[in-house]
Amino acid sequence: MSSRYTLSKPPEEVARRFKADVTDSYEPRFNIAPTQLAPVITSDSPKGFSFFYWGLISKWANNKSISERLYITRAEQIPEKASAKTALMERRCLIPADGFYDWKKVSKKGQVPYYFFEKQHQPFAMAGLWEEFEDDEGEQMHSFTLITCAANQLVSEASDRMPVMIEKSRESAWLNKATPFEELVSMLTPFPALQMQRHPVSSRVNNIKYDAPDLILPAAPSDQFGNYTLFD
Template sequence: MCGRFTLSDPNDAMAALFRAQPDNDLPPVPQYNVCPTQSVPVVTAQAGGRRLQAMRWGFVPAWAKRLTEGPLIINARAETVAEKPAFREAIRARRCLLPVSGFYEWQAGPDGARLPWYFTRSDGQPMVFAALWQPWGGSNTVAMVTTAAGEGMAGVHDREPVILEPADWPLWLGEAGHGAARLMRASQAVLQAHRVGVAVNSNRAAGPELIAKIDA
């Protein structure tokens, strides 16, 4: 689930929002169809303060011999993330924030058609996913954390990303002590959605027309 998202906020605005030092190799914006394996902006907590840096979307376990070994891991389930060998250390020590502008989800339609919906925050603010990261092969990889869907996803999908509010960011990043597990829950009525055209079903599609509303 949540296999595509958008990035439209300028990198300097994101750095200011998170009070983070931006790296020089952040992905360009806007992007209207960010796909797994692409570079995405991630906020981490460092000894000298927060850092906004680029990571590969697709978590690679520490034991992997090759970047493409095993399945592509783009998310981790909140219910089992602390138990899975691939994530156990990362969920304790390498939690991060993944800011996006919105994300796509697909609903099963007649005759097996995949009908895309575009989700954003109802207050117009950037959306911030709970995520975890793993260094591998001289670079860093990241996966978002997902949970059972709340009311905002009703009828479209049974899972959704864990969406964090600004007050939760220090706890998820480990800056405010322990207890981050309680944040892994469905969003509290912050989502709004509209149907978009099937052009986004292609991972090669691009452009702002992908998020244009169509009649459902």
């Protein structure tokens, strides 16, 4: 389901990779979850990081709890939904990352967490849409949603969905407001499986309050109950 991801690189490396100013509020993250603040690069401000809430909140839904159900947008639904189509044309963003988690079902209730990352351990950009909304106090706030597509061969062993990872050579076009709709849609495809790797990680990732470097380290595959499995 792609409900967690990481941006664990130091600020200097992230700034160099995305050619964007990284503010002092940036810090490496190992367990970014929906409803939390996370850095994005928007088409309105492509030279710097902005910090938005993960969980798209439309102008008609200023209740933050609703965002928990709106943190993912399916790529194939964008051409079919007027609101998503408008967002794609007007409010795109890159979501800097260097890995994401997903859970492989190994029994009726058991799931083993896996960490997926670029083969050379390089940061990458995921495709997103952003929204501006007004909270109950009248303050302007911002949120974003992660676009997902069908999983590639590597990720499909754990999930049928994965984040859209924008090819580095196409990131500028993604942020360019003049890019045609058809070209934008053509970018919403699975990242090549041969350019990725994965390994099982600790079930501690299930706790959204736990955010530490050991989360991305390889671990013996075990489910959320602590039961070890032979599946890998």
